[in-house]
């Protein structure tokens with residue numbers, strides 16, 4: 001019989017196998033200094049384009065003050081226990097009520113972490129006779145929620161309404177046999193490429209098919225819509241989203257998340273969400289901090305305006321210089337270049353070491369072979385000067401990519417990293 005660890009000694013997994021070349025630099029990099037538009041990486045100043053602090057709240061003095069006061073008042077333990085048992089407070093309820101009002105839903109329920117909250121919400125919404133139909137490019141937390149489902153599931157092609165409709169037809173036939181219902185899941189904004197989910201078109205299909213819609217709006221909340229209520233508000237269909245999800249990990253610059261829906265649905269979820277029933281309640285310092293951040297979202301529209309000023313300058317500047325930024329309809333700004341993985345590594349090294357630009361790099365298998373995706377997250381704390389410096393740097397790296405410099409350098413990069 002094999003040792004359980006035998007496979008681990010042999011195969012580190014699709015990402016783990018790159019550890020010796022990548023760790024500490026391309027993955028698990030250590031960004032130092034206060035969270036802002038400029039931080040330090042390995043002792044060098046860099047403009048940071050890879051932090052989801054959309055509204056620049058992470059290091060806002062008012063936020064830091066409230067966070068510190070809440071930590072002093074409550075510590076990091078309070079309240080102890082799960083919400084249902086001993087972890088419930090007036091402030092948890094107040095935050096839920098204020099979030100409900102902000103996103104235009106009857107009720108919300110807090111989640112300790114977005115990821116496990118999503119997994120658990122998918123799990124709680126369906127029983128084995130139900131059918132899930134979800135976008136093939138969904139975030140891992142949706143996929144893992146679907147994995148728990150004991151019944152049928154279908155994927156539809158990414159943001160492809162024809163494919164969704166085909167799968168809804170299949171799902172409807174199946175549901176008629178099983179006696180179950182249909183849950184459609186999409187994202188408000190797809191975080192890798194920045195396209196919004198086609199919520200308006202999805203909702204229109206409700207006239208023809210009987211399903212409920214669950215939207216993960218991690219990147220839309222706080223950044224899209226007239227009031228910042230997200231992609232549903234932006235597309236005018238917030239009321240048609242049956243269950244809405246957002247995390248505090250992006251615009252709110254914190255930890256925690258919530259789901260929003262009709263009161264009866266939230267009442268059900270609060271008694272059936274295993275991730276909350278069997279886990280410690282969201283700490284009070286995070287609840288107090290979230291109340292402050294939400295208040296700033298509501299009362300400081302300039303935060304979102306500043307964000308979009310930077311987004312527009314970056315995206316239009318990139319386009320004007322002929323960069324391919326795909327079909328983004330959000331702050332997420334992907335830059336697509338052609339090249340191999342070693343070339344991508346040399347290019348990112350050049351960006352960081354010689355131009356002081358820090359952004360995330362995405363390569364195969366997340367995107368097709370031969371493509372390099374530099375994923376940039378503009379925030380309200382960036383300046384137009386940051387954008388200008390970045391555009392100049394991007395033009396320089398494109399020239400070097402095209403004239404084969406990175407092809408030559410990549411051999412040296414691999415050698416320097418011990419390969």
Ligand SMILES: Cc1ncc(COP(=O)(O)O)c(C=O)c1O
Nearest residue numbers: 113114115139191218247249257
């Ligand atoms: C689309 C999406 N859903 C869910 C999550 C998970 O949220 P959290 O970080 O609160 O666990 C993320 C990442 O933060 C995300 O990008």
